[in-house]
Amino acid sequence: MLTTILANQQHQIEALAEDWLSAGATSFSIWSDDLPLKIWPQNSYLGNDPLIQEIKVDAIKVGELRVTGLNSKPDQERLQAQANLLAQIARLERDLNSMAVDLIDTQDQLLALYELTQATRNFLEIDQTLARLALETTRLLKVEGAFFLVEMGDRPPIIEYFPHPILEDDVQQNYIDALVASNHGFLCRRIVEEENVLGEVKDSNLRNILLVPINVRNAQLAVFGLLNKLDGEFTSPDIKLARAVAEFTGAQIENVIMYQLNMEQAKLKTEMDLAKRIQDHLIPQNQPRVEGIDLWASSRSASQVGGDFYDFIMRRDQPFTFSVGDISGKGIPAALLMAMTRTVIRTKTNVVMMPSPELILRRTNEELYDDFTELSMFATVFVGQYHPEKRQLLYANAGHSPVIYCPMNGKARLLQADGMPVGIMPISLSEDHSLNFGPGDLLVVATDGFSEARNRDGKEFGYDELTALVQTLVDLPAYSLAKRLHQIVEQFSGGEPQSDDQTLVVLKGV
Amino acid sequence: MELKLRSANNVQILELAGRFDTYTAGEVRQWIEEAAAKEPANIVVNLQGVDFVDSTALATLVQGVKNCRQLNGDLRLCGVQQSVRMVFELTRLDRFFEVYSQETEAVKAFAN
Numbered sequence: 198m199l200t201t202i203l204a205n206q207q208h209q210i211e212a213l214a215e216d217w218l219s220a221g222a223t224s225f226s227i228w229s230d231d232l233p234l235k236i237w238p239q240n241s242y243l244g245n246d247p248l249i250q251e252i253k254v255d256a257i258k259v260g261e262l263r264v265t266g267l268n269s270k271p272d273q274e275r276l277q278a279q280a281n282l283l284a285q286i287a288r289l290e291r292d293l294n295s296m297a298v299d300l301i302d303t304q305d306q307l308l309a310l311y312e313l314t315q316a317t318r319n320f321l322e323i324d325q326t327l328a329r330l331a332l333e334t335t336r337l338l339k340v341e342g343a344f345f346l347v348e349m350g351d352r353p354p355i356i357e358y359f360p361h362p363i364l365e366d367d368v369q370q371n372y373i374d375a376l377v378a379s380n381h382g383f384l385c386r387r388i389v390e391e392e393n394v395l396g397e398v399k400d401s402n403l404r405n406i407l408l409v410p411i412n413v414r415n416a417q418l419a420v421f422g423l424l425n426k427l428d429g430e431f432t433s434p435d436i437k438l439a440r441a442v443a444e445f446t447g448a449q450i451e452n453v454i455m456y457q458l459n460m461e462q463a464k465l466k467t468e469m470d471l472a473k474r475i476q477d478h479l480i481p482q483n484q485p486r487v488e489g490i491d492l493w494a495s496s497r498s499a500s501q502v503g504g505d506f507y508d509f510i511m512r513r514d515q516p517f518t519f520s521v522g523d524i525s526g527k528g529i530p531a532a533l534l535m536a537m538t539r540t541v542i543r544t545k546t547n548v549v550m551m552p553s554p555e556l557i558l559r560r561t562n563e564e565l566y567d568d569f570t571e572l573s574m575f576a577t578v579f580v581g582q583y584h585p586e587k588r589q590l591l592y593a594n595a596g597h598s599p600v601i602y603c604p605m606n607g608k609a610r611l612l613q614a615d616g617m618p619v620g621i622m623p624i625s626l627s628e629d630h631s632l633n634f635g636p637g638d639l640l641v642v643a644t645d646g647f648s649e650a651r652n653r654d655g656k657e658f659g660y661d662e663l664t665a666l667v668q669t670l671v672d673l674p675a676y677s678l679a680k681r682l683h684q685i686v687e688q689f690s691g692g693e694p695q696s697d698d699q700t701l702v703v704l705k706g707v
Numbered sequence: 708m709e710l711k712l713r714s715a716n717n718v719q720i721l722e723l724a725g726r727f728d729t730y731t732a733g734e735v736r737q738w739i740e741e742a743a744a745k746e747p748a749n750i751v752v753n754l755q756g757v758d759f760v761d762s763t764a765l766a767t768l769v770q771g772v773k774n775c776r777q778l779n780g781d782l783r784l785c786g787v788q789q790s791v792r793m794v795f796e797l798t799r800l801d802r803f804f805e806v807y808s809q810e811t812e813a814v815k816a817f818a819n
Contacts, residue, residue: 525762527729573736573770575762577798596798617799621769626802645762657790660797697761 198287199229199252199260206286211237213279223266229259248273250280254287302434306441309337313445323347323453324355327446331359334423334442338435341425346373347450349416363402363424373420376408383440384408385431407431409443413450421446469501476502476532479539481509487517489585490634491707493675495683496700497646504531504576505644505698506539510546516585518546518557521597521642521702522578525618530574538576538619541565554580554593558616559625562595569620577618579642581704583634588706590634593627595619599648599660601667605637605706609668611660638706641667643682646699650686658689675703709756710734718749718814724756727764735764739771739782748780751813755786760794772804781805785813 203210210227214237217225224243226236236243244265250273252260262280264272316333320326327345335343342363348354364372376384387405404425411419421443426435476498484492494507504524511517520542524531538561545560546552552560557580569575577597583590594600596618603609616627632640643663650658666685670678679701686699708725719742723735742750750771754760771782785807787795795801807813 523762525766527763570770570773573766575766575769596800598797614797614799617803621800621803626799660793 198254198290199227199234199283201290202283202286203227203235205290210235217264217267220272221267222264224264226263228261228263233263234260248276250276252280252284252287254284254291259284259287299434302437306434306438309438310441310445312337313442317449321453321456323450324357326449326453327355327357328359330442330446330449331357334421334439335359337442338423338438339427340423341427343424344369344422345411345446346418346420346422347411347413347416348418349413354418368403369422372406372408372422373418376410376420377418382410383436385436387430405430407436407439409436409439411443411450412447416450419447419450472502472529472532473498476536479536480507485509485511485517487511487583489588489707490517490583491675491705492703493679494700494702495679496698497683497695498698499646499695500528502529502532503527503698504535505646505700506535507642507700507702508539508543510543512547515546515551516582518552518554518580518582519702519704520557520578520580521644521700522576522619523597523644523698523700524576525574527697530572534569534572534574534576537568538565538578542578542580553629554582554591555625555627555629558593558595558619558627562619562625563623565619566623575618575620577614579614581640581642583704588633588635590632590640590704591629592632593629595625595627596621597642598645599641599643599663601639601641601643601664602632603639603641603667603671604633605635609639609664609671611664634704634706636706639667639671639678640704641678641682642702642704644698644700646695646697647682647686647701649697650690650699651693651696652689653691653693658686675705678705679703708734710738712738715814716818717747718751718817719745720751720753720810720814722753722755722810726759727754727757728759728761729763732763732767736767736770739767740774743771743774743778743780743782746778746780747817748775748778748782749817750775750780750782751810752782752784753786753810753813754784754788754791755810757791758788760791765794765798765800769800769803781817783807783813783816785810 214225247263247265331343344358407423579597581592594614595616600612708731711722783805
């Protein structure tokens with residue numbers, strides 16, 4: 198230490214020596230470990246009884262100043278002041294050195310973290326990321342082994358070792374418990390043979406251990422452990438680097454979770470889009486041509502998939518039959534049952550010769566009652582059938598509304614259902630009813646997404662208002678009427694999100 | 708939505724207030740399932756404070772009735788507001804439920 202000062206402060210120290218010599222001293226010298234480092238004048242004889250003053254840094258002797266040929270008290274005091282000054286310089290020199298070492302350490306840490314970032318950037322699973330981090334930190338921190346333990350949400354705990362587990366599970370758990378119990382940001386233990394115990398558990402493989410918590414949002418426990426430093430003990434820079442790795446690991450885990458979440462959402466969205474395409478395909482793609490009827494149907498689902506449906510069944514030997522339905526609930530469950538209900542209605546219509554709407558509903562209810570009960574759901578269904586020879590419309594209604602009928606030059610009215618929805622009771626109470634359906638007669642079968650649409654103030658559009666609205670549109674052809682109904686209800690909602698599916702079948706006698 | 712629970716004459720009473728819909732039905736379903744598992748499965752649901760029901764809410768009540776009737780009990784309704792009554796009438800679920808105007812009447816009816 199003094200050698201460095203002698204080299205760096207050469208001129209100042211020489212000035213001190215010259216001062217002493219000109220004051221009458223025969224020599225001035227600097228010593229370290231009982232050997233002279235430098236003597237002024239050079240090669241001078243070091244006489245007896247020198248004045249000696251120790252140079253002490255933090256109470257440790259690092260050298261001496263010696264003067265011969267003078268021994269007064271003021272000389273002694275002057276020498277002491279100079280020794281203190283050199284001690285102060287030595288202290289500053291030492292601090293500077295340690296700051297330089299810290300700076301190098303920091304740079305090393307940055308490089309190490311850069312390497313870690315590079316090594317783990319391509320991993321998309323938490324366990325892969327942690328396995329790679331364990332490998333890299335073992336190398337970077339020069340330890341025998343490393344491990345990561347992460348317990349998060351309801352996933353099974355993730356634990357990754359490199360190169361292999363060194364501790365018994367219960368010993369490891371004891372150290373983790375000790376880390377959690379202490380309020381320090383880390384746990385660093387040096388294990389000497391007699392102290393090779395933590396709690397009741399011994400482990401002869403362990404020389405030293407460093408544990409650092411990892412900060413991960415929503416994790417019950419996340420820990421990074423380093424075992425058996427190869428070249429001695431864990432130092433302060435090791436702890437700093439380990440904490441930096443833990444911080445990086447936390448951020449990396451969160452990134453991976455975020456990525457996985459995005460992937461899951463993207464996957465879900467793709468599946469929903471596919472479900473929507475399938476559902477769109479289940480409702481008729483084209484409006485059929487039915488002699489004596491101007492027909493239009495449309496459906497807008499509130500969520501991506503919905504529980505509303507309509508269907509047209511055309512067979513050469515049967516009257517034109519159509520169905521409109523609404524499954525209770527929303528989203529995928531409603532959509533699944535919608536597909537099932539539509540198919541059952543279609544099948545029941547096709548297997549019987551000349552089935553009436555009442556029979557179709559009865560058979561459908563018999564088929565679906567158990568499943569609907571099991572799933573706590575139901576479906577309102579309207580089935581209509583057009584008999585051109587009588588210009589009559591036969592229908593049966595299982596709890597479905599709104600259904601609005603407006604005879605030519607007459608008043609629009611809501612047709613109330615007589616039967617309960619499908620899936621409520623094992624028997625069906627819906628009966629057949631008939632309507633005259635000549636030119637100008639109008640039937641609108643909608644779903645409650647129309648009548649129960651709400652505006653910003655929470656007010657419902659209403660069944661009576663819908664009936665009155667249909668009355669005003671009675672002169673329009675089916676397509677224009679359907680379009681106007683959608684438009685007016687949308688305007689009423691004033692931009693409020695559509696809360697329920699809106700399905701519409703419009704039939705007009707021509 | 709608010710749920711208030713009480714019992715009278717061995718009848719479990721659930722009083723609801725607010726919107727009874729897809730988002731609030733889960734809590735009601737859970738309560739009804741638990742209540743309907745105990746004999747006598749006699750439940751009165753007081754809808755006096757409910758101003759809106761959707762199809763999920765109706766399905767929840769329907770399931771409650773089915774569960775209770777399996778144990779020879781029943782789930783009955785009372786205090787149905789006009790707007791909610793209309794939904795029951797339009798779907799004809801008024802034919803499925805026993806509906807009373809007063810809670811005391813609904814409770815008393817179980818004694819007969």
